[in-house]
Amino acid sequence: MPELRKDPIIDRWVIISTERGKRPMTFEEKGEEKHDGFCPFDSGNEDKTPREITAIRESGAAPNTPGWQLRVVPNKFPALMVEGELNRRGDGMYDKMNGIGAHEVIIETPDHSMTLSDLPLSRITDVMVAYRDRMADLKKDRRFRFVMVFKNHGSIAGASLPHTHSQLIALPEVPIAVLEEIEGAQRFYAYKERCIFCDIISEELSVRTRLVCENPKFVAVAPYAPRFPFETWIFPKAHLPRYEEGPREVYESLAHILSELLLRLNKALRNPPYNYILHTSPFNDPHSGDISHLYHWHIEVMPRLTKVAGFEWGSGFYINPTPPEEAAQFLREVEL
């Protein structure tokens, strides 16, 4: 059973996931992994993944058979286990609980040769809607307080299989990065009585130097103090605290701006490895209280262009050689 353990100094939770140590990987960094041409996410190999949780099958075919456009399956090497009680308890002076959580894989297309940004908009919309639907479903489980949706694209970005996919992890604790945002947004609200994210969006749409692209419902901007070159955040323009609440039109618009951003990054930086991660409101969380007036969901997209060294790891003080104004201008001027 994996464990969740809390650092006693900074209250950061860590997953100690011994099961994942058994994955087909070693401790040596390496390039693109070899898979002998076999891919468990390809059409026809449905029996090589755990049984699917949901799928889009316009063909009407049976579950776990070919004929799908998108599949959601449990991760075969989950960081957390979905069955069991949390059993929060002490361990000497420390705190831990069972490593309970859901770890799912969203296989974005059966086509091994495609990347997310190659897909037609309707298919990217399906991916965004799948995030919504899984989140709404997992939220019903009272053990969970947060669903983290993320994508690792490329081996350097941590993808262990090249076939395009996203992942989600439902967690019984809120990740520290989101907690810090909530605390910052609470401080700002106490002072200004406004959502800090709405203020940022308003500032960026006015100044426009860090604007990458926009459409009627969304904006993509290089943040003022980015950790990484070409880091870009996508915000809904309207004040929306929870990703999982919205009609399909919202996710169509999101698919549109995400697709455009990825195309711009690919053209500007020659198909870089990247990560993105969705930050949204926690649920069932007794600590944060009602934050719907001050939290604003967003996606952080991080191309992996530079190595992160000891300084950054240990300090949180990042050195970024590319001013966001230059990165945004470069991305804006890409010819699509």
Place this chain on the structure above:
Amino acid sequence: MPELRKDPIIDRWVIISTERGKRPMTFEEKGEEKHDGFCPFDSGNEDKTPREITAIRESGAAPNTPGWQLRVVPNKFPALMVEGELNRRGDGMYDKMNGIGAHEVIIETPDHSMTLSDLPLSRITDVMVAYRDRMADLKKDRRFRFVMVFKNHGSIAGASLPHTHSQLIALPEVPIAVLEEIEGAQRFYAYKERCIFCDIISEELSVRTRLVCENPKFVAVAPYAPRFPFETWIFPKAHLPRYEEGPREVYESLAHILSELLLRLNKALRNPPYNYILHTSPFNDPHSGDISHLYHWHIEVMPRLTKVAGFEWGSGFYINPTPPEEAAQFLREVEL
């Protein structure tokens, strides 16, 4: 001029360092860099670095000539500039200041073929004392609030030159990772009236399952909730808030435990790339107040064995496949 910019949500400062973009590097991750056999840190190439700040020369030779055992020089491609005023100012809704700071390189030996752990204890002690002396000197500059000492060993860990060296950066703001520790230590002190680090040391010396090695003055332990496999923290057993205050005996003892830890890591993990970073009390910081009763300096050593993926980057929620008890036992059982 580089800039320091503050993320408005979580108050994280970032260095926007355009000068470093001019370094001989590109945005492509790559293996060990090629240097055509030339190394600016080798004996005889003293004129290829900026003029030295200090050095150990038992030979009595002149500065910037051969005959040294350790040299401290300004970084040729500094992330921050040492000359100028901070000029704290607003930028729309945001906050920034000039990128003022010192960025120095500690060249640990003239011998290109050695690593830090290959050096005799007296030379490692010299390195630890050099950290102390540079820190004590930079502390006199009222513009600075923190000196971050760190080491990147190996290309994967971010070292851009293979010749063994450490770095330090003097900063006008306290890194967020240290601020979070201080805030956590303050919460603990408010509740218990004890230093949380002293409590951790006491717990680990009692339980011993996460103990890696110890000597009369220092202890090396796998933390209870480590982010990375084989992450190990070195603490002075006595309550010492400030690294830069101590007699040579303290650094001899530190050199001894650091050397032993690195030898154990090298044997256990076949010379892994690693980072270490020194966390110590800020100075001249108007926010933290007197923290000498609750903060405790320490060194965090992080072997770089696993890739860090989007989930960790964007959430601060790390997945670690190796329980610290197993890592510590493995390191304890290495035959030196």
